[in-house]
Amino acid sequence: MLTAEERDAARNRAASQLRKAGIVLTDPETMEIEVADFGLSRLEETGLEVVVYINTDRVCSKEIVMFPWQLCPEHRHPPFDGSPGKEETFRCRSGVVYLYTEGEPTAQPVAQPPADGAFTVWHETVLYPGDQHTIMPDTLHWFQAGSEGAIVSEFSTRSADEHDIFTDPRIQRETQIEG
């Protein structure tokens, strides 16, 4: 749950971060930046600010803005409606992103997720600007920005967030706005 004021403040902050990175949005896009708190009401810790450029039956592209140390909780994109599930590539545009996927756990991971969360995959990939990584359908992943936040471009098949399966049962993908 977020208040409308918290949502608008996060939108403004994300828009400013995008401008600093030289990424131009139209005014309607700026006003519609999605602020996702994943139902935990701890946006600074667990949350994303998302600009959806396009999401058709076949193609999706987004800009994901992350505040310092902000985190996207662990989830996967299962098959749906005859599709094998969402395939997505994350490309870091600014800042640093610590991405965790299935595979050999990294001995000393950089990310510091909240102790009460549910994080089961620990294979770390560090994405600096210009680096990218592709997540195949139905595989677990989560990611956290570094100390300066980050901007990540996502190139994918159709995005159907309502089908996402989160490891933490408390998570609700759709953000509720108070009042």
Next chain:
Amino acid sequence: MLTAEERDAARNRAASQLRKAGIVLTDPETMEIEVADFGLSRLEETGLEVVVYINTDRVCSKEIVMFPWQLCPEHRHPPFDGSPGKEETFRCRSGVVYLYTEGEPTAQPVAQPPADGAFTVWHETVLYPGDQHTIMPDTLHWFQAGSEGAIVSEFSTRSADEHDIFTDPRIQRETQIEG
């Protein structure tokens, strides 16, 4: 036909244009920028400089760099291998792009394509930074940058350039490098 020197000069120029727009490439990406002259050997007039970020069976994303007034000739993406053909969204990041698609011809179009070319669709859409337009499969389109050149992000289904059908029969999609 381009010489290796012409290709490398175009790569360097495109890399500089991307840097000025704040778009970061890795060194290998910079060295592999595709320079396409469409077989006409008139790169300044008809050509594109392309960074392919990802091109899987399902998703493709590219950065297209255009020099001042540089033009992509008219073509369409037909069905292939059971796919309806490539669907692509062009998003202008810097500069201005004049995009021509099927539909009502624009009375006073801005673009000035070469007189010996083949251009049959004249419905103009002007894309400034932050503007985007989606091209559905198998529909004709061409585009030209404005006086300062342009950078265009392309989000699409799989890119299979070898299937593209150009209106001008002289066009060869694969660039030949001399010597």
